[in-house]
Amino acid sequence: MWTRGLRSGGTLIAVLGVSACTTLPRSGPDDKAIRQEAAFHIQGPKAGNPLLDYALVDLTPNVLSYFPQKPATSLSAGFGSKRSGPPSVSLGVGDVVEVSIFESAAGGLFVPADAGSRPGNYVTLPRQTIDTGGNLSVPYAGRIRAAGRSMAQVQADIERRLADRAIEPQVVLNLVESRSSQISVLGDVNSPAKFETTPNGDRVLDAISRAGGITASGAESYITLQRNGTSATVLFNTLLEKPEENIYLYPGDTIFVNRERRTFLALGASGLTGRIDFEESNITLAEAVGKSGGLLDASADPGQVFVYRLVDPAILARMGIPVDFKAGTGYPVIFRSNMRDPSAYFLAQSFPMQDKDILYVSNADAVELTKVFNIVASATSTVSGTATDVVLTSNPSRAFRK
Numbered sequence: 001m002w003t004r005g006l007r008s009g010g011t012l013i014a015v016l017g018v019s020a021c022t023t024l025p026r027s028g029p030d031d032k033a034i035r036q037e038a039a040f041h042i043q044g045p046k047a048g049n050p051l052l053d054y055a056l057v058d059l060t061p062n063v064l065s066y067f068p069q070k071p072a073t074s075l076s077a078g079f080g081s082k083r084s085g086p087p088s089v090s091l092g093v094g095d096v097v098e099v100s101i102f103e104s105a106a107g108g109l110f111v112p113a114d115a116g117s118r119p120g121n122y123v124t125l126p127r128q129t130i131d132t133g134g135n136l137s138v139p140y141a142g143r144i145r146a147a148g149r150s151m152a153q154v155q156a157d158i159e160r161r162l163a164d165r166a167i168e169p170q171v172v173l174n175l176v177e178s179r180s181s182q183i184s185v186l187g188d189v190n191s192p193a194k195f196e197t198t199p200n201g202d203r204v205l206d207a208i209s210r211a212g213g214i215t216a217s218g219a220e221s222y223i224t225l226q227r228n229g230t231s232a233t234v235l236f237n238t239l240l241e242k243p244e245e246n247i248y249l250y251p252g253d254t255i256f257v258n259r260e261r262r263t264f265l266a267l268g269a270s271g272l273t274g275r276i277d278f279e280e281s282n283i284t285l286a287e288a289v290g291k292s293g294g295l296l297d298a299s300a301d302p303g304q305v306f307v308y309r310l311v312d313p314a315i316l317a318r319m320g321i322p323v324d325f326k327a328g329t330g331y332p333v334i335f336r337s338n339m340r341d342p343s344a345y346f347l348a349q350s351f352p353m354q355d356k357d358i359l360y361v362s363n364a365d366a367v368e369l370t371k372v373f374n375i376v377a378s379a380t381s382t383v384s385g386t387a388t389d390v391v392l393t394s395n396p397s398r399a400f401r402k
Helices: 002-023 031-037 151-162 204-210 236-241 285-291 313-318 344-348 365-394 396-400
Strands: 055-058 096-102 122-124 135-138 142-145 170-177 182-187 193-196 221-227 230-235 254-259 263-268 274-277 300-311 331-337 358-363
Touching: 096 135, 096 151, 135 151, 142 151, 151 170, 182 204, 193 204, 204 221, 204 236, 204 254, 221 236, 230 236, 263 285, 285 300, 285 344, 285 358, 300 313, 313 331, 331 344
Parallel strands: 055 331, 182 254, 263 358
Antiparallel strands: 096 122, 096 170, 135 142, 182 193, 221 230, 221 254, 263 274, 300 331, 300 358
């Protein structure tokens, strides 16, 4: 009777299994239907073969030497700190200036004798823009070279030219609008704009402040300074931590603020899975494991901690790994750290993570075995329960026997 019930239960399970393919709810078509309905199917490699060739590299002190911490960038090294003071600003093409000429007495070239109630003994010329040739015009003095010269130099030049015509002339040059001495602040700031440089000089943080400040965290904001075809980049927090990096700006400088959200992906038997922000400028493998919740005691294999990364083939060549890959595309490499070894934590603390790395913690072998046992136990329990139900159904009176 038991054998017959078990056989009947197996038949019932088979029937239910077949009917489940078409009757159980789904959120979409199954993989079999997708394959059958496809007009073309470009198959991947056979089972057991990887989609890509890759290198497996165990993390050792020798390997670590090829992947040092990213060197800190510097503005002061590239452009000089200029601690002596702000740069001297000269006049330039496009600047709008106003020239006032004073004479010591009436009856001169610019102040007539019958000035009457005229206020003061000077005349102010109409505002003018320094032309593309770098010149401005002053009556009786002619064209005066202004671009590239200081205001004091231009004033002295005008006075010299008028000395034999006006009565002890004195010239005051007023800069109405400085268009040649501007700096630009662009990117991830609240109010990107162009600003005129101030006489006392502007530093990098001054310009960013005038643009409303950065819009993201200082640990994710990079500041690029461009000057005369040269550029240098530094982390915003570095400007705060190292005052010597907060250098003076020059006319024509451009500051670009860029938020670089640096993340890694944590998968496998770690406490947290998903995309995780660096939050700091640089983190190590040990810190990445900590940020992802550590290794789960119940499932993780500490000896199998992996980092997936595309590595410059030139670095692998220096390591003696033969790779045949186009330069710049990156070669797939999996770094393995055996954290069962106590000394491996020192290496992990020195191995730098990179943006878009994948951290994968493998399950322990015992976990996989437990999964198999659970499946077997679940299947055995289901079959046994079904067989009992079939027996009771075939002979309902047994259910009421004591």
